[in-house]
Amino acid sequence: MCHDKRPARAGHAIGRGRPAAGLVPSGLHRRRARARGHRVRRPPVTGAAALGAGEFTAALHAHSDRYWHKHPFHLRLHEGTLGRGELQRWAANRWYYQKWLPQKDAAVVANCPVPAVRRRWVQRISFQDGTAEGRGGLAGWLALAEATGLDRAEVLDERHVLPGVRFATDAYVHFARTRPWTEAVAASLTELFSPGLMRQRLTALRTHYPWITPSGHGYHATRPQTAASDAQHALAVVVASCTTRSEQDAALAALAFKCDVLWSMLDAVDHAGRTG
Ligand SMILES: O=C(O)c1cc(C(=O)O)c2c(n1)C(=O)C(=O)c1cc(C(=O)O)[nH]c1-2
Secondary structure, three states: OOOOOOOOOOOEOOOOOOEOOOOOOOHHHHHHHHHOOOOOOOOOOOOOOOOOHHHHHHHHHHHHHHOHHHOHHHHHHHHOOOOHHHHHHHHHHHHHHHHHHHHHHHHHHHHOOOHHHHHHHHHHHHHHHOOOOOOHHHHHHHHHHHHOOOOHHHHHOOOOOOHHHHHHHHHHHHHHHHOOHHHHHHHHHHHHHHHHHHHHHHHHHHHHOOOOOHHHHHHHHHHHHHHHHHHHHHHHHHHHHOOOHHHHHHHHHHHHHHHHHHHHHHHHHHHHHHHO
16 A cells, blocks of 8 residues: 555544544645645545554654654753743743643543543543642642742743633643544644653753752653653554544544644744744
8 A cells, every 4th residue: 555654634523524624734734834844745535545553653653743842942942042031931831731631631531432541541630630739740840830930820820821822722622622532542642752852851951941940850850751651552542443544544633733732832932932
């Protein structure tokens, strides 16, 4: 079978046989994606044969091309050229994404009819919420925000959250609530690409931004390991569950959508840093 391994942008709703709303790229989107170095392809032809597990896995991995590790804001963070205000803005805006993750994951659990998947997926909620006040991933991200010099109150009241970050994050939560659960699981697969990025970020934070107090580094020190294991589980679920070509295309489109969510968040943070 001839398979184009470039990331897909378009998909079809499972069992509905029509393109998923908002997922078919317009010519303008394609041009913009090309302009920022992403390779795009036209919507797949319906009725195509299902990909083998290896091909499908490779097609999912190929989305690393459009992952946010290449975003100019991340590149500047890694180079050490961000100012304190920019790092604070980033931390406060990422908080908004982080705080929604458990509710996004609760939507996956709510929509999933498979006990074994639910049993494993609830661990994501426990990781972020922790076992008690002051523990867990969300507490770890708050500690990072505070270590950049922000007050906890100004993070929690979301006064620094930019419209673009709110819009992108809310779109991801809405996606998880309203799309088939397998697509929401596929959207989480950006985490396949995140452990290396988080380790690189931790090194950059320690090296280039020594004014960040070490109490802020807990999240990045622990998350890469759990992210890798979460991602491997999600990958196995998606490969096992998406066995028709239209299900596979929908999963690929979900992952492309999620890459766009993350990219849009950083666009907003980056833009605010240049203008505000
Ligand atoms: O710091 C990062 O670059 C990064 C990226 C991602 C991601 O790729 O979605 C996640 C996280 N961190 C993260 O900490 C996290 O808990 C997480 C959950 C999810 C998800 O979609 O379910 N992505 C991510």
